[in-house]
Amino acid sequence: MTELGQLLRPDLRGRTAYGAPQLDVPVALNTNESSYAVPGPVIEAIMARVAEVAGSLNRYPDREFTRLRTDLAQYLTQTTGVPTAPDQVWAGNGSNEVLQHIVQAFGGPDRVALGFTPSYSMHPIISEVAGTTWVDGLRSQHQQGAAPGFDIDAELAVAQAQQHRPNVVFLCSPNNPTGTALELSVVEAVYDAAPEAIIVVDEAYAEFARPGTPSALTLLAGRPRLVVTRTMSKAFAFAGTRLGYLSADPALIDLLRLVRMPYHLSSVTQAVACAALENRESLLAMVEAIKHERDRLVDGCARLGLTPVPSDANFVLLGGFADAARSWQALLDRGVLVRDVGIPNHLRITAGTPQETDAVLAALESVLAAEDREEIA
Structure with a gap:
């Protein structure tokens, strides 16, 4: 019997479906959703x-x-x-x-x-x-x-x-x-x-x-x-x-x-x-709050020695990671889910609530400190 995969269009064989991780974590900042509930x-x-x-x-x-x-x-x-x-x-x-x-x-x-x-x-x-x-x-x-x-x-x-x-x-x-x-x-x-x-x-x-x-x-x-x-x-x-x-x-x-x-x-x-x-006025009022948190992320990450790309979106792309995949996992281990977009030494982080900004900056500081200790050791 012919396997289903062999019946698939040849140009689709071997592909993987699009999808970002949907994990139950305290701080999910990987898909550029709004962290603010609908009023x-x-x-x-x-x-x-x-x-x-x-x-x-x-x-x-x-x-x-x-x-x-x-x-x-x-x-x-x-x-x-x-x-x-x-x-x-x-x-x-x-x-x-x-x-x-x-x-x-x-x-x-x-x-x-x-x-x-x-x-x-x-x-x-x-x-x-x-x-x-x-x-x-x-x-x-x-x-x-x-x-x-x-x-x-x-x-x-x-x-x-x-x-x-x-x-x-x-x-x-x-x-x-x-x-x-x-x-x-x-x-x-x-x-x-x-x-x-x-x-x-x-x-x-x-x-x-x-x-x-x-x-x-x-x-x-x-x-x-x-x-x-x-x-x-x-x-x-x-x-x-x-x-x-x-x-x-x-x-x-x-x-x-x-x-x-x-x-x-x-x-x-x-x-x-x-x-x-x-009711767009009440919904778009959240945009200014998100932009404020985005700018907090930019400033806070720069102070940590990372390289944030100036952003006009509701997220920040951060450079400066020695191993982006490893840092992504280390952040996840601390309850913070961000996005590895495949750019070497970079991770993308969605701007969320003030509490989420505090959490991600604290997690980043912890991850970077741990990596520094390993280098010294």
Whole structure:
């Protein structure tokens, strides 16, 4: 009898599924979730909205999620100053599904997706699972981050776009896992250098950016191949809801309808997301608290002799570990779960509550002291 593995698509054989550890530990700071619970009044608003749609769950949801798109457009207009209409907005079950729609529509066999490593690990996974050839581009001539802040070298990015002639290009700002934001000139340069490509700027962490950090939403007008993706998982403390969205030219969004599954956003998901958007002031108030803890992490880790990368996200990438995997385990042994993102000598830590910041700094101090004692011994 043929083994199931042999029936799997050849390009998927030997792969491992994406997944970060979900462990029961006192301090979990590995997946960039919000450590702050959804406030009680928002929970009440969610329950009221769900109750409104509960009686009609025997019917399919609004396929065009009209109310949600209207609310998302109003949110983007209000918070970014970029006038956004509902027909410029698309949404899915998490930003990963939105990214998947883009690749399904514009990638595929005999097509190329280009990204700049290190960046969000799902970009190549989504591309390759859709049969798209992935090109692991360089952010700089010094691939291991010798360039300050892991910035993207615009000239090098342009050269790679011209060389590979991609159909989809992924840019990430603020970038995951480095936390660094892009200059808009980089987006403009890549857009012009790849005239046959959809240019995706992944802004999942945009609400956490420091003052003055630009958004690619300001570049959308007159650029029909530009897409800006966002999510409610981070700033809205809504990781469990799974609601991602994008803004783009209405003509591009119309093409995404060709690949979405019928009625892909449930009535409950739409109701919950609309309730959150109506109560966004109380949810986004937590963003400032998280940014404060992020900056405490940066300062505290620098005092410990580590090298934090300046961050515009809700996490900090730390360099300076002699053995990142060993330090990761040592932190876990002390009840602190962080993320080993595969960059030598670096670990990524989500910004959490003040108590979690205290705990992670204390654990880091203990780990580093223990490592120093071993070196002396």
